[in-house]
Each structure stands twice: as structure tokens, then as C-alpha cells.
Amino acid sequence: MSTDGVVLRDVTLRDGLQLTGTPLPTDRKVGLVRALLGAGVPELEIGSLARGDLVPPLADTLDVVAALTPDELERCWVWVATPRHVQKAVAAGARNVQYCFSVSDAHNNANIGRDTAVSLDAMPQAVEYARAAGGRIQLCLATAFTCPFDGPVDPDRVVEIVADPRTAGSCDVVVCDTLGQANPAEVGSLVGRVAAVADGRRVVFHGHDTWGQGVANALAAVQNGATVLDGALGGLGGCPFAPGASGNTAGEDLLFALRPDWLTPAVLADLVTWSEDLLAELGEPMRSATARGVRSNAQAFPWTAGPRRDRTDDGQ
Structure with missing residues (x-):
């Protein structure tokens, strides 16, 4: 299997943060965006237009957008759920939006307060707003495999939505294993069916x-x-409206498996350090196996960096 050309999108600052109890200051978020982009991470998800009272860690998303340059925003995505969200995001300077709704009605109502059909009906307007601003819009399908309230989701329904003319204006299709309950056979089957009807997306x-x-x-x-694969530093994250979901797949683990050209042992060690610092700041556990591997003493393996030392420990 070739992984050439496969892209990591880091979702730490949206899906990663939305369940955290400790807020991350806006300037800290902006600094992390710039560090990740500078390291070579191709794309980032940097926030959400979800209601700030429901998802407080993401309430400053538009401030983050406003602090970034147009070139930086070309590589960043903002989560939206309504045409009005799209208007607000692009007015703030966002270039790329991820229009998300759930395949299951029960989760869509819990997450964004409406049936799936209502979100689907509104998508052409969302596409129009994004395109009028010269931006891009993704179709993002949450609970594509399992709903936390209704159980298994019919894969035929996922394929029908992707093939629906109302979603045709999207540039990408995001297939979400929201609960992390799918297995490789299920993922391979559904993604293959989606790719067959994605029409170039x-x-x-x-x-x-x-x-x-x-x-x-x-x-x-x-x-x-x-x-494209989504991942978050240290496996941070989860959905506040999906009981039973744990963190995202760790970005470090995905990168170690993919080995893109821009990833070097030194870059991976930097990512692990940033992940350790962020998780300690938020009081969250490290879930990345690769991060643990990087800190091992296997000196003959070029991807290890050894146990972390404080700057004062090495005389700096």
C-alpha cells in the first residue's frame, strides 16, 4: 500500500480542544498554528462556530482567524454547521470551512439542534456563501459508522448523502468515525464506496x-x-455530544505510519515536545504510542530522541 501524497490535517485546535476543561488563550492557539504550519503540517482545523456557551474552549475561534495571515488561512479550516456560520467565518477572513452534520438524526439534533434533512437542505446556501467569498467548503459527515443514541448507521445512507446533488459544491468529503467504534474492514468498505461517488472530491x-x-x-x-487523514496532538479530543467517544487518533501516530517527505526525526521530536507541553497545560493524558516511542532509549533507531530533559539540565 502506497501512502505517497496522503496528507495529515491536524485537528488539535478544534476537535482536540472541544472537551477540555482548561481554556487555551488565543495567542497560545495562534502560536501553535504557526508552529505546526512551520514544521510542515499541510493543513489544520483551527476552530468552530459552535455556540460559545455550549463549547467554551472554541468561543474565540473568530479571534484566532483574525490573528492569522491570508497565507496561513489558506491552509486552515473552520468547522461550521449553518449558512450563517459560513457568512461569519468568511467575513472574519476564513478561506476554508467544513460544513458538518450527522448522518443520524439523533446525533444531529443533539449536536446542532436539527434533523439531518434540514442540514442537507441548507447546504447549497452554505456552498454559495463560501464560493462568493472565494473560499472552499467541505462536506463533513459525522456518525458515518455509529450513532451514540441509535447504534449502527446504514452505510447506504452515507453514500446517498455524498451522491446527493445538494452536496455537489463541496471540494472534499469528510467521513467521520465519531465514536471510534469502527474496524478496518468497515472503514475500508465505506470509504471505498464514498470514493466511488465522490466525483473528484x-x-x-x-x-x-x-x-x-x-x-x-x-x-x-x-x-x-x-x-487526507485527521489527527490531533497526543490523541487529544472527543465530542461533547457523543457519549463513549474518546480522543482523536494521535497525529504523531499517523505521521509515523505515513512518513511524509517533510517529516524528519527532529520534526517528529518537536511535535512530541509541543504535544507534551500542551497536554500538561490542559491536564490531559498522553494517548500517542509514537510519543512514548520517541522518548525511549533505543539509540540505534533514528526516530527516538530519548527522555526529555529540561533546558536547564543540558546547560542551556
Whole structure:
């Protein structure tokens, strides 16, 4: 299986932060955006237009957008759920929006307060607003495999939505294993079917590692047509409206599996350091196996950096 051309999108600052109890200051978010982009991470998800009272860690998303340059925003995505969200995002300077709704009505109502059909009906207007601003818009399908309230989701329904003319204006299709309960066979099957009807749109796989299948599922998605994978530093994240979901698949683990040209042992060590600092700041556990591997003492393996030392420990 070739992973050439497969892109990581870091979702730390949206899906990663939305369940955290400790707020991250806006300037800290902006600094992390710039560090990740500077390291070579191709794309980032930097926030959400969800109501600030419901998802407080993301209430400053428009401030983050306003602080970034146009060139930086070309590589960043903002989560939206309504045409009005699109208007607000592009007015603030966002170039790329991820229009998200759930395949299951129960989760869509819990997450954004409306039936799936209502979100689908509104998508052409969202597309129009994004295009009028010269931006791009993704179709993002949450609970594509399992709904936390209704159980397994019919894959035929996912394929029908992707093929629906109302979603045709999107540039990408994001297939989400919101609960992290899918296995590689299920992911490969659904992603393959989605790719077959995507009509030239990129297929993005957004996975969670609840049952330890995150990297395996991501590679199954790639094998069946996905060219973008979502991941968060240290496996941070989860959905506040999806009981039973744990963190995202760790970006470090996806990168170690993919080995893109821009990833060097030194860059990976930097990513692990940033992840450690962020998770400590937020009081969150480290879920990345690669991060643990980087800190090992296996000196003959070029991807290890050894145990972390404070700057004062090495005389600096």
C-alpha cells in the first residue's frame, strides 16, 4: 500500500480542544498554528462556530482567524454547521470551512439542534456563501459508522448523502468515525464506496482511537481512496455530544505510519515536545504510542530522541 501524497490535517485546535476543561488563550492557539504550519503540517482545523456557551474552549475561534495571515488561512479550516456560520467565518477572513452534520438524526439534533434533512437542505446556501467569498467548503459527515443514541448507521445512507446533488459544491468529503467504534474492514468498505461517488472530491477520514483502531482504520481508509487523514496532538479530543467517544487518533501516530517527505526525526521530536507541553497545560493524558516511542532509549533507531530533559539540565 502506497501512502505517497496522503496528507495529515491536524485537528488539535478544534476537535482536540472541544472537551477540555482548561481554556487555551488565543495567542497560545495562534502560536501553535504557526508552529505546526512551520514544521510542515499541510493543513489544520483551527476552530468552530459552535455556540460559545455550549463549547467554551472554541468561543474565540473568530479571534484566532483574525490573528492569522491570508497565507496561513489558506491552509486552515473552520468547522461550521449553518449558512450563517459560513457568512461569519468568511467575513472574519476564513478561506476554508467544513460544513458538518450527522448522518443520524439523533446525533444531529443533539449536536446542532436539527434533523439531518434540514442540514442537507441548507447546504447549497452554505456552498454559495463560501464560493462568493472565494473560499472552499467541505462536506463533513459525522456518525458515518455509529450513532451514540441509535447504534449502527446504514452505510447506504452515507453514500446517498455524498451522491446527493445538494452536496455537489463541496471540494472534499469528510467521513467521520465519531465514536471510534469502527474496524478496518468497515472503514475500508465505506470509504471505498464514498470514493466511488465522490466525483473528484478528496476523501478525508476522521477517526477516533476509542477502541485502539485509529491508525489501522486510517490506513484502511487510505487503501480505499482517502487522501487526507485527521489527527490531533497526543490523541487529544472527543465530542461533547457523543457519549463513549474518546480522543482523536494521535497525529504523531499517523505521521509515523505515513512518513511524509517533510517529516524528519527532529520534526517528529518537536511535535512530541509541543504535544507534551500542551497536554500538561490542559491536564490531559498522553494517548500517542509514537510519543512514548520517541522518548525511549533505543539509540540505534533514528526516530527516538530519548527522555526529555529540561533546558536547564543540558546547560542551556
